[in-house]
Amino acid sequence: xxxxxxxxxxxxxxxxxxxxxxFIAAHIKRLQGVRVVLVDGDLPNRVLDGPMLLHRHxxxxxxxHVQARLMGGNTQDLLRKRIAALLRRERIDVxxxxxGICADxxxxxxxxxxxxxxxxxxxxxxxxxxxxxxxxHYRRLFAHAAAVVAVSxxxxxxxxxxxxxxxxxxxxxxxxxxxxxxAGDPGKAPPHFVAVGRFVEKKAPDLTLTAFGIxxxxxxxxxxxxxxxxxxxxxxNARVQTSALRDRxxxxxxxxxxxxxxxxxxxxxxxxxxxxxASGDSEGTPLAVLEAxxxxxxxxxxxxxxxxxxxxxGEHGLLCPEFDVAGMAAxxxxxxxxAGLAGRMGKAAxxxxxxxxxxxxxxxxxxxxxxxxxxxxxx
Numbered sequence: 105x106x107x108x109x110x111x112x113x114x115x116x117x118x119x120x121x122x123x124x125x126x127f128i129a130a131h132i133k134r135l136q137g138v139r140v141v142l143v144d145g146d147l148p149n150r151v152l153d154g155p156m157l158l159h160r161h162x163x164x165x166x167x168x169h170v171q172a173r174l175m176g177g178n179t180q181d182l183l184r185k186r187i188a189a190l191l192r193r194e195r196i197d198v199x200x201x202x203x204g205i206c207a208d209x210x211x212x213x214x215x216x217x218x219x220x221x222x223x224x225x226x227x228x229x230x231x232x233x234x235x236x237x238x239x240x241h242y243r244r245l246f247a248h249a250a251a252v253v254a255v256s257x258x259x260x261x262x263x264x265x266x267x268x269x270x271x272x273x274x275x276x277x278x279x280x281x282x283x284x285x286x287a288g289d290p291g292k293a294p295p296h297f298v299a300v301g302r303f304v305e306k307k308a309p310d311l312t313l314t315a316f317g318i319x320x321x322x323x324x325x326x327x328x329x330x331x332x333x334x335x336x337x338x339x340x341n342a343r344v345q346t347s348a349l350r351d352r353x354x355x356x357x358x359x360x361x362x363x364x365x366x367x368x369x370x371x372x373x374x375x376x377x378x379x380x381x382a383s384g385d386s387e388g389t390p391l392a393v394l395e396a397x398x399x400x401x402x403x404x405x406x407x408x409x410x411x412x413x414x415x416x417x418g419e420h421g422l423l424c425p426e427f428d429v430a431g432m433a434a435x436x437x438x439x440x441x442x443a444g445l446a447g448r449m450g451k452a453a454x455x456x457x458x459x460x461x462x463x464x465x466x467x468x469x470x471x472x473x474x475x476x477x478x479x480x481x482x483x
Contacts, residue, residue, distance in 0.1 A: 110136075110137055111137045111197040111198060111474060111475055111478045112137055112139045112194065112195055112196050112197045112198075113135055113137045113138045113139060113196070113197065113198055113199075113200060113474060114138075114139060114140040114141070114142065114191060114194065114196045114198075114199040114200070114219070115128075115131060115132055115135075115138060115140070115141045115142070115199075115200045115201075115202065116141075116142040116143075116148045116199060116200070116201045116202065116206055116207075116210055117141070117142070117143055117148070117202040117203070117206065118143075118144070118145055118146050118148070118202070118203055118205065118206045119143060119144070119202075120143060120144045120150075121143075122141055122143045122152050125202075126361065126391055127226070127278050127391055128202050130278075130279070130281075130463050130466075130467060131200065131202070131467065131470065132152075134463065134464070134467040135200075135467060135470065135471055135474070136471060137197075139194050139196065140190065140191075140194050140196060142157075142187065142190075146203075146205050146206050146208075146209045147180060147183055147184065147187075147206075147209040147210070148187070148206070148210075149183065151190070157183055157186045157187060157190070158179055158182065158183040158186065184212050184213045184216070185213075185216070187210070187213035187217075188212075188213040188214075188216035188217040189217075191213065191214070191217035191219045192217045192218075196217070196219050197219070197220075197478040198219065198220045198221075198222060198250070198474050198477050198478040199214055199219050199220070199221050199222065200222045200224060200470075200474060201221060201222065201223050201224065202224050202226065203224070203225065203226055203229045204223055204225045204229035204230060204239065204242060204245065205229050205235060205239060207221060207222075207223030207224070207245055207249065208223075208239050208242060208244065208245045211244055211245060211248045211249075214248070215248060220250035220251075220477040220478055220480065221248060221249050221250055221477075222249065222250055222251045222252075222253065222473060222474055222477050223245055223249045223251070223252045223253065224253040224470075225252070225253065225254055225255070225259060225263065225388070226255060226388045227255075227259075227385070227386065227387050227388040227409075228306075228385045228386070230254070230259050230262050230263055230266075230386075230388075231259075231262060231380070231384050231385055231386040232381075232383050232384050232385040233383060233384035234383060234384075236266065236384075241266050241267060242263075242266055242267070242268070243267060246266075246267050246268050246269060246272070249272060250272070250477035250480055251272050251273075251274060251473050251474075251476070251477045252268050252272050252273050252274070253273075253274050253275075253276050253470070253473060254273065254274070254275050254276075254388075255275075255276065255277055255278055255388040255389045255410060256275075256277065256387075256388050256389045256409050256410025256413055257275065257410065257413050258386070258409045258410060258413075259388055259409065259410070260273060260275050274473050276466060276469045276470055276473065277389050277410065277413065277414065277461060277466060278388075278389055278391050278394060278461070278463075278466055279394070279461050279462050279463035279464065279465055279466030279467065280391070280394045280395050280397075280398040280457055280461055280462065280463055281398075281463050282398050282457060282458055282462055282463075284361060284362070284365055285365050285368065285395045285398035285399045286365070286369065286398075286399065286400075287369070287398070287399060287400030287450070287451075287454045288368065288369030288370060288371070288399055288400050288401070288450075289400065289447060289450075290371065290372045290373060290400060290401055290402065290439075290443070290446040290447055290449075290450040291443045291444055291446055291447020291448075291450070292443070292447070293370055293371055293372045293443075293446075294325070294327070294372065295323055295325060295326040295327070295372050295439075295440040296326070296327045296328075296329070296370065296371045296372050297316065297326065297327070297328045297329075297371065297372060297373055297374070297375045297404070297436060298328075298329050298330075298331070298367055298368055298371040298373075298374055298375070298396070298401075299312055299328070299329070299330045299331065299332075299374070299375045299376055300330075300331045300332060300364055300368075300374075300376075300392040300395070300396070301331075301332050301376060301390065301392050302332050302333065302334040303330075303332055303333060303334030303335065303336040303337040303340060304334045304335060304336060304381075304385075305336070305379075305381040305382065305383075305385065306378060306379060306380065306381040306385045306386060306387060307376065307377070307378055307387075308377045308378065308379045308427075309330060309336055309337075309340050309377075310336065310339070310340060310343070311377040311379070311427065311429050311432070312328075312330065312375055312376070312377045312432070313328075313330075313340060313343060313344070313349065313353065314429045314433075315375075315377065315429045315430075315432035315433040315436060316328045316349070316352075316353065316375075316433070316436065317347075317348070317349060318429065318430065318433035319433050319436045319437055319440065320348065320349070320352060322437055322440075323437065323440045323441070324352075326352065326436075326440055327352050327353070327354070328349075328352065328353045328354070328375070329353075329354045329355075329356065329367065329371075330353065330354070330355050331356060331357075331358070331359050331364060331367070332357070332358060333357050333358050337355065337357075340355065341355050364395070365395070365399065368395070368396055368399035368401055369399055369400075371399075371401055372401075372439060372440065372443070372446050373401055373402045373403070373404050373421070373436070373439045373446055373450075374392075374393065374396030374397075374399075374401045374402070374403050374404065374405075374421075375403075375404045375405065375432070375436065376390060376392065376393060376403070376404075376405045376406070376411075377405070377406055377426075377429070377432055378390065378405065378406050378408040378409065378411060378426070379406065379408060379426040379427060380408070380426065386408065386409050387408060387409040387410065387411070388409060388410055389409065389410025389411070389413060389414060390409075390410070390411065393405060393411060393414060393415065394414060394457060394461050396453075397414070397415070397420060397421075397453035397454065397456060397457045397461075398453075398454060398457045398458075398461075399454070400450040400451060400453065400454040401450050401453065402420065402421040402422070402439060402445075402446050402449035402450050402453060403415045403420060403421030403422075403453065404421055404422050404423075404432060404435045404436055404439065405421065405423055405424075406423065406424055406425065406426045406428070406432070407423045407424070407425060407426070408426055411423065414456075414460075414461065415453075416456075419449065419452055419456075420449055420452055420453040420456055421449055421453065422435035422438060422439070423435075
């Protein structure tokens, strides 16, 4: 580390496209000192916009296998050694691993290179039972990591229960680009509800449809737009197309951030029925909730994971228990019938995000965590 305390950061993510997840893209773009971004696999196999570290095809794949055997190991051992060599070559001071599973895979390369490791959990990695068992309850990671980051208070409690040392654990929620997600006026908007997220079990899009169906019996002019894709999209779309929902529900698929921001500005409220999946999978703090609040929308959601951390019931929106579709429908009805209340809640939500959940502040807090990890003499 240089004398002026500038640090050289490496970021690792399992995603093949590091820009596809907004919160990870914010870390890459906004953290100061990022020198290397490793992508593609729990044990990343490629440098972003750079070379493969382990070849999967062609003659070089054969050469990698031969080299691994000559070194007395397998190709994963070779990849770990190459990652460690890259960290040393780039004089990296600290590595930020996105997702606990990726962090666990990078314990050995970081130890070889003498680089402190910061494990950033996001959601399923902290909660999905099969992953927790597969990772040995993260015992090795918690022993070796210089810091562990949670994005919700529920996740913080979960990681403590798994054995994360209190002194290594930091709560740092996501932040929103408030210049992109600017406020609309839900008090003047029609009863148009918007959901944004992957069509997966923990986001329960089917339950959102059920709640909206109940609302339609009282408010036949209400509309619902559900943005996103995922394994449950086909079933949800079939349900919409073969029911009374057909003319009132739109499922446009994936949209850009700018398109989503525009959609939110014209809505009455944001809806999300997050639940704990049968696998244990749970949210962190849904970024879409914060983006909706930044857009001046009240949030109708469940008391799940980090949602009640950021949404105060009755102030920024209306919350109900998980799986309570009648409760969600009643909350939707309340805002469908009271545009003034939606406007007041939306204004309070926007102000709350501006004060507490700006992306600049979230990244600055993460920068401090990385700085401390890099300078900690124990690591």
